[in-house]
Amino acid sequence: MKKFMNTAETMVAESVEGFVRAHEAFVVFGTERKCIRRRDLTSGKVALISGGGAGHEPMHIGFVGQGMLDAACVGHIFTSPTPSQIIAAIEEADTGAGCLLVVKNYDGDLMNFEMAIEMAGDRHSLDMVVVSDDIETSRTGEGRGRRGVAGTLIVEKILGAAAEGGMPLAELKRLGEGLNTRIRSMGVALNGVTVPQTERTTFTLGPDEMEMGVGIHGEPGHARQPFAAADTIIAHLCETITSDIAVTPGMRALLFVNGLGGTPPAELYLAYNGARRFIEERGIPIERSLVGTYVTSLDMQGLSVTLAMLTDEEIALWDAPVATAALRWP
Amino acid sequence: MKKFMNTAETMVAESVEGFVRAHEAFVVFGTERKCIRRRDLTSGKVALISGGGAGHEPMHIGFVGQGMLDAACVGHIFTSPTPSQIIAAIEEADTGAGCLLVVKNYDGDLMNFEMAIEMAGDRHSLDMVVVSDDIETSRTGEGRGRRGVAGTLIVEKILGAAAEGGMPLAELKRLGEGLNTRIRSMGVALNGVTVPQTERTTFTLGPDEMEMGVGIHGEPGHARQPFAAADTIIAHLCETITSDIAVTPGMRALLFVNGLGGTPPAELYLAYNGARRFIEERGIPIERSLVGTYVTSLDMQGLSVTLAMLTDEEIALWDAPVATAALRWP
Structure with missing residues (x-):
């Protein structure tokens, strides 16, 4: 295994730090580095938030910025971010119009994003769109069916533009769910x-x-x-x-x-x-x-x-x- | 050797065709596919042209467009484009203010770009900037010293912006040569x-x-x-x-x-x-x-x-x- 890394333990943190430093015009770390968010949030628009395991870069952190995501959380390699990370992203990105969470269809991600919604739902308007574009993973018959893969980028780009244009939360969710079927x-x-x-x-x-x-x-x-x-x-x-x-x-x-x-x-x-x-x-x-x-x-x-x-x-x-x-x- | 290819003979042509089709908003093929050029050339500005062997993508074809290159030629894998290709690029891209050719410091590239200048120099104002940023290749003591590698992107970006701003040919050459030393x-x-x-x-x-x-x-x-x-x-x-x-x-x-x-x-x-x-x-x-x-x-x-x-x-x-x-x- 030859990779450019120092230790398996620090790999994700070092890589994400490099990402933030390279793109400081767009993004900043959230509090305690629990999420990456836009440098400049737009007040009054629905915040679009995503996240997932590390190892899929540039998804999702590379999609944070004007016209796409407001914040993204990075878990360990191939592991969902924690509810605490997701709640931090919600708290930092919500400017009053609520948050739509874009989640790839994996058990771990669903569990943690759902838990975050449950825990922060009394203080924020929250909803979720699940992406499940991978044809092949449906064939195994296990778990929740099709997983979310590269199609997630398309959902995040289109929802991001709609949110930027002022679309409210319920409509964004409908748009995302419609998209996911196609x-x-x-x-x-x-x-x-x-x-x-x-x-x-x-x-x-x-x-x-x-x-x-x-x-x-x-x-x-x-x-x-x-x-x-x-x-x-x-x-x-x-x-x-x-x-x-x-x-x-x-x-x-x-x-x-x-x-x-x-x-x-x-x-x-x-x-x-x-x-x-x-x-x-x-x-x-x-x-x-x-x-x-x-x-x-x-x-x-x-x-x-x-x-x-x-x-x-x-x-x-x-x-x-x-x-x-x-x-x-x- | 597992690569996404059909045959070694058609690999470059198929890949470049895919590139042009994917980016048809920016680029078109030149006559007989000898070069890739901007869809919309700007009349009266110096044309910036580059090229080199295939196998280095997205360089240089990915740098063709507003604010960077006007045209680029692709040779066989790791092989310079021919003088005929370079002359085609010159003829298509020159809108009257001449062309600056950005060439990586390899014997094959230098020979073919120099030959193109010799052959087309009576009909076009032409000059050349040679990029040689690779520290290590100077140590071998062979050939023309340092080769041109990733630093070429920086030269092409900065010269492209200067050409867009109306800088004349001689000044562009000076700018490029100064840059290359740093x-x-x-x-x-x-x-x-x-x-x-x-x-x-x-x-x-x-x-x-x-x-x-x-x-x-x-x-x-x-x-x-x-x-x-x-x-x-x-x-x-x-x-x-x-x-x-x-x-x-x-x-x-x-x-x-x-x-x-x-x-x-x-x-x-x-x-x-x-x-x-x-x-x-x-x-x-x-x-x-x-x-x-x-x-x-x-x-x-x-x-x-x-x-x-x-x-x-x-x-x-x-x-x-x-x-x-x-x-x-x-």
Whole structure:
């Protein structure tokens, strides 16, 4: 296991400190470093808060800033932030209009975010949107069904723009829940990852194998397959995704090819090229695109493909200005 | 060798096509796909052109757009673009004020860019800035001395802003040459890379080894060392860099930690944190920062540290708006 780190115990804290120092124009630490929040909060808007285990950077801290999240909490590697962290984020970010918490569908995250809502709900208006875009993790039949993966970025971007525009809490929740039904992701890994604390690999692949349908915590997928050409891999991912998503007239497609940590930009663009061709040949024109390393699984060599079918309003919210460490436009 | 690719022959073309399709708001292919250029050229400004071998993405194509490059040429992997490609870029990008070519200091690149200048110089005002920020490659004593690596991004950003502001060709060249004397980079690799065409690794490292001082083509560095804690690695890089750069009063420091392709954001931020602390303890306050995967060596697990000492004017040019696929602000 060769990683740029000092000790497994201090790895997350050192990395997050580096992040905050590098992006001090956007973000500051909250009290006792329990969360990262925007340097300048906007009074009277609903605060959008997210969080999750470390090891997925730049998600979520890289999405804190104008037009996206107000605060984010980072847990230990692949471990939910604590209720105390989430409550700290709520207390710092709520400027009076309440908070919407964006939570990825994992038992640990749900438990801690729900507990925070219960504990802080008497002093703050709070609600939650659960993201569950990962097709493959539904197949195992365990736990709460589909997990939240790269599609979370899309939910956070669109909700962030809507919150910036003054949308109230109940409407934001409806928007988020509607969105979540129209986003699908699937991932593939060329190697397993080593978790620093345990020094164990999540799974081990031979030189000619790949793992189809992996999650972002190195959860094994539904099938170990022989390593293949990019077009073959991409066809399998896109076929599964397009078979599972409802394509209704008037909906507009956003294609997001995400690197899982160890895959360079050139390979992601090649994969995007194949995915776009495949999906457009199925009669779904791609109107918005994102390619890059945004939702990682430590240093996993792999990628995920996400397709979102969006309304005109959601496309406009996607296009709205955003100023965070990881996403910035126009 | 597990990479997302179809064939070694088509890899670069497919990846670049994906890049152009993903960023069609910024860029288009030039005639016969010989170069990538801005969708909208600005008439009457000096055109800034760069290029180099593939395998370093997002450099340089990711830097094409408002406030940075006007066009970029992509060669085969780790191979200079041809004079014919460079001439095509000159012909498409020159709107009357001439072109400045930014070239990394490698024999192949210099030869082809010089040849293009010779061949197109009767029809266009052309000049060249050579970037040579890599400390380590000077030690080998071969070729033309220091190579150009991640510091090229800084030169292209600052010259791009100056060109956008109307700076004439001769002044841009002076600005670029001045800058180049005040930028130093050094890299480290935790593994060698496999070049797809040859299926050969550039060098092979054991599980407890690292290569100190690597170039971006997988050139071996000056020393194979036992793998160490991040702070030890970073201290070595930063010690070498700060010993080699002139720190003069009034100059302001930009610190750039760059991923070489296979290193995830969390590790880069951790390295940045250590580098910033080390350099600031040497009495050099960091005023601007960049952390991310911008100048790669295929899927190499590794990183480079770049320090630039900038004038107030250069800092203002660094801060000026930029709208490219890879760099975008304010």
